[in-house]
Amino acid sequence: MPILPVEAYTSQEWFDKEQEIIFGNSWQYAGLMEDIQDPGDYITVQCGHQNIVIVKGRDQKLRAFHNLCRHRGTQLLRAVGKKQKALTCPYHDWTYNLSGELISVPEKEKEFPDLELDKICLHKASVDIWRGMLWVHPKPNAEPITEWFKGCREQMGPHDPTRLIEYPDSSYEKVINANWKIVAENFMDVYHLAHLHSNTLQMYDHANAKFGFIGDHYMFWEPHVPKYKDNLDQLMPFKRIKEMTDEYLGAFVPWLFPNFGLSETESSWSTFHAIPLGPDKTKVVVRTKLEPMTNWEYQKQSMKSYNSWHGIMGSDTKYGNQDPDDPMATGDFMAEDVYACEQQQKSLKNPLFNVTMTAKYGESTIRTFQGIIKKWMEQ
Amino acid sequence: MFHKLKISNLRQPIADATTVTFDVPNRLYDAFNYYPGQHLIIKFQVNGKEARRSYSLNSSPFRDEPLEITVKKVKGGLVSNYVNGQLKIGDELEVMVPQGRFYADIKKEEYKTYYLFAAGSGITPILSILKSVLYEAVESRIHLLYGNTHQDSIIFKEELDALEQAFPNRLQVVHTLSNPKVWSTWEQWKGRKGRIDEAAVEWFINQHPPIAQTTSYFICGPGAMNTGIRKALMGLDVPRELIHIEQFGGTKADDNHTIDSVDNASLEVHINGQTHSLKIPKGKTILQVMKDANTQAPYSCESGVCGTCACTLVSGTVEMKSNMALEDKDLKKGLILSCQSLATSESIVIRF
Numbered sequence: 020m021p022i023l024p025v026e027a028y029t030s031q032e033w034f035d036k037e038q039e040i041i042f043g044n045s046w047q048y049a050g051l052m053e054d055i056q057d058p059g060d061y062i063t064v065q066c067g068h069q070n071i072v073i074v075k076g077r078d079q080k081l082r083a084f085h086n087l088c089r090h091r092g093t094q095l096l097r098a099v100g101k102k103q104k105a106l107t108c109p110y111h112d113w114t115y116n117l118s119g120e121l122i123s124v125p126e127k128e129k130e131f132p133d134l135e136l137d138k139i140c141l142h143k144a145s146v147d148i149w150r151g152m153l154w155v156h157p158k159p160n161a162e163p164i165t166e167w168f169k170g171c172r173e174q175m176g177p178h179d180p181t182r183l184i185e186y187p188d189s190s191y192e193k194v195i196n197a198n199w200k201i202v203a204e205n206f207m208d209v210y211h212l213a214h215l216h217s218n219t220l221q222m223y224d225h226a227n228a229k230f231g232f233i234g235d236h237y238m239f240w241e242p243h244v245p246k247y248k249d250n251l252d253q254l255m256p257f258k259r260i261k262e263m264t265d266e267y268l269g270a271f272v273p274w275l276f277p278n279f280g281l282s283e284t285e286s287s288w289s290t291f292h293a294i295p296l297g298p299d300k301t302k303v304v305v306r307t308k309l310e311p312m313t314n315w316e317y318q319k320q321s322m323k324s325y326n327s328w329h330g331i332m333g334s335d336t337k338y339g340n341q342d343p344d345d346p347m348a349t350g351d352f353m354a355e356d357v358y359a360c361e362q363q364q365k366s367l368k369n370p371l372f373n374v375t376m377t378a379k380y381g382e383s384t385i386r387t388f389q390g391i392i393k394k395w396m397e398q
Numbered sequence: 399m400f401h402k403l404k405i406s407n408l409r410q411p412i413a414d415a416t417t418v419t420f421d422v423p424n425r426l427y428d429a430f431n432y433y434p435g436q437h438l439i440i441k442f443q444v445n446g447k448e449a450r451r452s453y454s455l456n457s458s459p460f461r462d463e464p465l466e467i468t469v470k471k472v473k474g475g476l477v478s479n480y481v482n483g484q485l486k487i488g489d490e491l492e493v494m495v496p497q498g499r500f501y502a503d504i505k506k507e508e509y510k511t512y513y514l515f516a517a518g519s520g521i522t523p524i525l526s527i528l529k530s531v532l533y534e535a536v537e538s539r540i541h542l543l544y545g546n547t548h549q550d551s552i553i554f555k556e557e558l559d560a561l562e563q564a565f566p567n568r569l570q571v572v573h574t575l576s577n578p579k580v581w582s583t584w585e586q587w588k589g590r591k592g593r594i595d596e597a598a599v600e601w602f603i604n605q606h607p608p609i610a611q612t613t614s615y616f617i618c619g620p621g622a623m624n625t626g627i628r629k630a631l632m633g634l635d636v637p638r639e640l641i642h643i644e645q646f647g648g649t650k651a652d653d654n655h656t657i658d659s660v661d662n663a664s665l666e667v668h669i670n671g672q673t674h675s676l677k678i679p680k681g682k683t684i685l686q687v688m689k690d691a692n693t694q695a696p697y698s699c700e701s702g703v704c705g706t707c708a709c710t711l712v713s714g715t716v717e718m719k720s721n722m723a724l725e726d727k728d729l730k731k732g733l734i735l736s737c738q739s740l741a742t743s744e745s746i747v748i749r750f
């Protein structure tokens with residue numbers, strides 16, 4: 020029997036509660052560290068119901084604040100900004116410095132004679148950088164990020180993302196008509212890899228995958244199939260990532276609680292951020308970083324991979340269907356997953372919907388994940 | 399309380415400095431445990447006279463290494479020249495257990511970025527902190543800005559180079575020389591030039607943005623550099639409570655400001671469960687009065703840097719000639735340095 024009720028995936032009430040309890044109390048991915056370059060640069064992130072600003076100070080340190088003016092609560096900043104000297108609220112121009120302290124109020128003597136500016140500061144949140152990524156927590160004194168991810172680093176890829184370069188054409192953003200947990204469960208579903216993706220992820224030896232949970236975080240690694248491994252130089256789509264020495268070869272695909280996945284392969288490093296928008300809507304943002312390489316190296320490797328693929332791996336789309344609009348025929352595993360997630364969400368409304376059984380090994384991960392959600396919601 | 403410690407080794411990291419290794423007997427092991435950054439107060443007998451000086455430990459308590467201090471020659475300096483020349487292996491010195499508020503409380507699990515600033519002999523406690531962080535707090539990182547006069551005055555250059563090689567992702571050292579020698583060594587100085595002034599601090603911070611966002615700043619050196627660095631950091635919005643300073647002395651008191659002290663003020667001292675009633679002649683510090691009267695006053699540096707002589711001002715007012723030991727929050731609690739305090743009211747009560 021499923022651990023979570025159907026409402027967990029469909030009801031607004033459950034969604035709101037989840038936002039408050041889970042997303043209001045956990046570290047969440049907020050971007051790559053290079054997204055905030057210079058003092059005065061900022062980005063805003065949604066953490067559950069709370070919008071949070073991350074700004075870089077003149078001491079080069081990041082500070083996180085709730086995006087809420089202390090005057091009358093107006094949203095202080097929009098989206099992203101560069102090289103601000105101070106943060107000014109659009110409504111009545113109350114102005115805060117980069118440390119979040121109130122520094123000026125228009126017509127202060129007349130309108131607020133008793134207000135003590137230095138007593139007022141934006142509400143603080145927590146921010147840190149871990150493995151080249153920005154992380155925020157809505158609470159001011161969150162547990163250290165290293166504590167939150169304790170034990171995870173060793174089970175993840177050896178990649179040093181700070182060294183890798185984001186490949187500009189790689190970013191992908193899509194609103195999926197499914198609950199964020201369906202997206203997460205799909206990500207952790209080991210059973211589907213050999214089936215849904217039989218022609219898109221066939222370079223991996225799914226039967227020898229190693230996976231499990233560390234705390235609330237899901238860890239996954241699977242080796243290459245010998246055919247792929249033996250012809251790696253020919254087949255890998257991009258330049259080999261330096262840290263991915265032979266002992267690590269394969270793919271690390273962890274899911275960091277609550278809503279963030281990574282795909283760390285021999286030649287690419289991708290982030291997968293599933294942002295809950297509503298009970299049946301999730302925005303997925305994927306960004307990819309590669310080993311630094313020249314344009315020429317890039318072209319050469321992708322041509323080599325493309326030209327060798329068919330001969331070595333063989334490739335037919337699953338249903339022999341050549342319709343380019345059919346998600347099951349694109350040769351793109353993401354499209355396959357999106358299709359499966361949306362179909363699953365739709366079925367939740369069907370009165371006949373039920374789950375006969377979940378797989379003993381390959382879907383144990385989903386049961387564990389649901390158990391974790393349950394634990395959070397009941398605490 | 400002083401303990402006799404034997405000197406087990408002496409070596410010269412540079413021509414003008416001597417590293418002294420102490421042999422700590424087993425029974426004193428616990429007593430001589432320390433936090434990286436702390437110093438020893440040592441009683442020397444130079445030309446038949448007693449002289450006390452403070453020296454920071456450059457060894458790390460997190461490594462299996464013996465207690466070590468490094469003393470740099472000061473022109474005309476009594477003790478530093480005695481150590482650099484007359485002290486011998488096998489000699490015994492009287493040493494107080496490690497102390498001082500300038501230290502890093504390093505936790506194995508912490509995830510922090512350390513910004514360290516040292517000039518000249520000020521490298522000693524900084525080296526202790528640096529080694530401790532590298533070996534104990536394996537997630538934390540360090541950026542060190544280290545100022546010296548020229549190539550041949552850089553204490554621990556080789557050791558720092560080796561550590562930088564061993565921990566390429568966790569330690570970055572930037573040297574800056576105020577007066578590099580052109581032909582001193584086989585190669586010309588290609589590093590940064592100049593003192594650690596405000597511009598250098600700003601440049602340094604901008605060049606080394608932190609990864610771990612919990613930061614600490616440690617500054618140590620002689621002279622006025624320390625306060626200059628603090629000012630520069632605070633100018634960049636670094637919160638004051640994250641900045642730790644050790645002052646080795648070498649600052650001249652501000653000559654333009656004379657303190658108008660009261661003559662013959664009465665002093666009531668509560669110490670060790672006893673009460674003493676004394677008089678303070680004009681211009682004398684509270685500590686001097688107590689020493690003259692043979693009250694057991696704790697002190698060591700007598701120059702306002704170590705904080706050993708701190709006590710609570712219960713009533714009355716004083717003005718301190720200099721204060722590099724107490725922070726604002728200490729002052730708010732009513733702490734004063736007896737070695738620096740002149741009476742500015744008729745009646746004073748203090749408690750140790």
Ligand SMILES: Cc1cc2nc3c(=O)[nH]c(=O)nc-3n(C[C@H](O)[C@H](O)[C@H](O)COP(=O)(O)OP(=O)(O)OC[C@H]3O[C@@H](n4cnc5c(N)ncnc54)[C@H](O)[C@@H]3O)c2cc1C
Binds near residue numbers: 468469472
């Ligand atoms: C907490 C603390 C830790 C210290 N740690 C070290 C250390 O690790 N290594 C080290 O070499 N010293 C250190 N010192 C300085 C040391 O205690 C002595 O002050 C120094 O060795 C000079 O003593 P002296 O007897 O040779 O000079 P003195 O005879 O006392 O003084 C001679 C002249 O030199 C000036 N002077 C004193 N100290 C300095 C200085 N540091 N730099 C420049 N001029 C000075 C004096 O103002 C005076 O004019 C530390 C001081 C403190 C308070």
Ligand code: FES
Binds near residue numbers: 088092109
């Ligand atoms: S609500 Fe922000 S200034 Fe009034």
Ligand code: FES
Binds near residue numbers: 699707708737
């Ligand atoms: S004795 Fe050192 S501060 Fe007074």
Ligand SMILES: [Fe+2]
Binds near residue numbers: 205206211215216356
């Ligand atoms: Fe999938």
